[in-house]
Amino acid sequence: MTASLAPVVSVAGVTRRFNDVVALDDVSLDIAAGELVGILGPNGAGKSTLLSLVSGQRKPDSGTVRLCGQDPRLTAARATLGLTPQETGLPATLKVREVVDFVAGHYADPVPTGELLEQFGLAELAGRQTGGMSGGQKRRLAVALSLVGRPSVILLDEPTTGLDVGGRQALWLAIREYHAGGGTVLLTSHYLEEVQALAHRVVVIDEGVVRADDTMTNILERVGLRRVVLHSADLPAADAVPARLPGVIRASREGDRYELFTPDADALVRELVTSGLDFHGLEVRGATLEEAFEQMVAHRSSDLLRPPATPARTATDPEAGAR
Numbered sequence: 001m002t003a004s005l006a007p008v009v010s011v012a013g014v015t016r017r018f019n020d021v022v023a024l025d026d027v028s029l030d031i032a033a034g035e036l037v038g039i040l041g042p043n044g045a046g047k048s049t050l051l052s053l054v055s056g057q058r059k060p061d062s063g064t065v066r067l068c069g070q071d072p073r074l075t076a077a078r079a080t081l082g083l084t085p086q087e088t089g090l091p092a093t094l095k096v097r098e099v100v101d102f103v104a105g106h107y108a109d110p111v112p113t114g115e116l117l118e119q120f121g122l123a124e125l126a127g128r129q130t131g132g133m134s135g136g137q138k139r140r141l142a143v144a145l146s147l148v149g150r151p152s153v154i155l156l157d158e159p160t161t162g163l164d165v166g167g168r169q170a171l172w173l174a175i176r177e178y179h180a181g182g183g184t185v186l187l188t189s190h191y192l193e194e195v196q197a198l199a200h201r202v203v204v205i206d207e208g209v210v211r212a213d214d215t216m217t218n219i220l221e222r223v224g225l226r227r228v229v230l231h232s233a234d235l236p237a238a239d240a241v242p243a244r245l246p247g248v249i250r251a252s253r254e255g256d257r258y259e260l261f262t263p264d265a266d267a268l269v270r271e272l273v274t275s276g277l278d279f280h281g282l283e284v285r286g287a288t289l290e291e292a293f294e295q296m297v298a299h300r301s302s303d304l305l306r307p308p309a310t311p312a313r314t315a316t317d318p319e320a321g322a323r
């Protein structure tokens with residue numbers, strides 16, 4: 001991607017192995033200030049490893065990583081960074097307010113604790129020990145902590161896993177506000193609709209290799225298919241629909257509701273109207289990121305839709321810190 005300013009995050013020719021597993025294989029990526037980038041990939045693709053290199057928690061075996069032009073292992077570089085790892089170990093006996101105050105104490109100009117807790121809907125829990133919070137509340141606190149130091153870049157690894165709809169939307173709002181204020185965001189998520197809703201650029205990693213790196217618009221255009229949704233009692237089984245309706249290359253059916261995939265939705269709608277078919281509830285929709293993703297990593301696309309499992313680690317990594 002082109003960037004007129006020096007990139008905020010620069011990954012150049014990076015390889016990282018864990019014993020005989022090549023988690024990242026010659027990955028290069030530049031992220032400019034103010035970008036909101038979604039990183040997608042099946043389980044074990046290398047996403048978390050990439051974030052751990054950018055945050056300086058791990059070192060690459062070869063290649064270079066720069067955060068705001070510096071080695072991310074330096075304290076000065078890390079001060080520009082906010083991080084929400086996939087799992088956050090909160091000290092169970094500390095109160096929410098105390099945890100935020102503790103993290104805030106590491107920064108010169110932190111967001112006031114009350115303001116941050118208010119923004120994340122946690123103000124009423126300020127006096128509660130973190131051990132007494134629900135999973136979703138802990139997740140909200142983990143993301144709030146990434147913003148306490150007014151970072152110029154945040155790395156969010158599966159930020160909304162386990163959140164209910166309200167919690168997820170509140171986090172989306174916080175991420176958008178941060179981004180609107182000029183912040184740079186790298187986000188991984190197994191919820192493709194989340195990446196589609198938030199990210200402007202998508203990087204697809206699979207088996208440690210960058211398979212695609214483009215704007216959301218271009219990624220979606222790669223699919224080249226439109227979805228026509230309708231209800232009908234006149235259509236045959238889904239796999240027989242392409243023979244019945246010219247231009248349909250694939251169909252799925254649930255009861256009398258059909259989703260028809262076609263490169264030319266206009267022609268299909270004309271065909272439906274002139275065919276005399278009895279139908280209602282017609283909708284025409286663009287491709288989704290999920291469809292684009294399925295095409296890019298077709299051999300293992302079902303993995304992406306599984307909730308993230310705890311990866312089977314074959315070795316302990318002394319550099320992994322508080323991961």
Ligand SMILES: Nc1ncnc2c1ncn2[C@@H]1O[C@H](COP(=O)(O)OP(=O)(O)OP(=O)(O)O)[C@@H](O)[C@H]1O
Nearest residue numbers: 018023043044045046047048049311313314315317
């Ligand atoms: N500390 C470690 N020791 C051994 N192998 C590791 C370690 N960390 C990661 N790996 C392996 O490196 C590969 C990439 O893992 P990584 O956690 O980066 O994937 P991911 O894309 O974040 O996956 P997920 O979506 O499941 O979180 C996997 O094969 C994983 O098992």
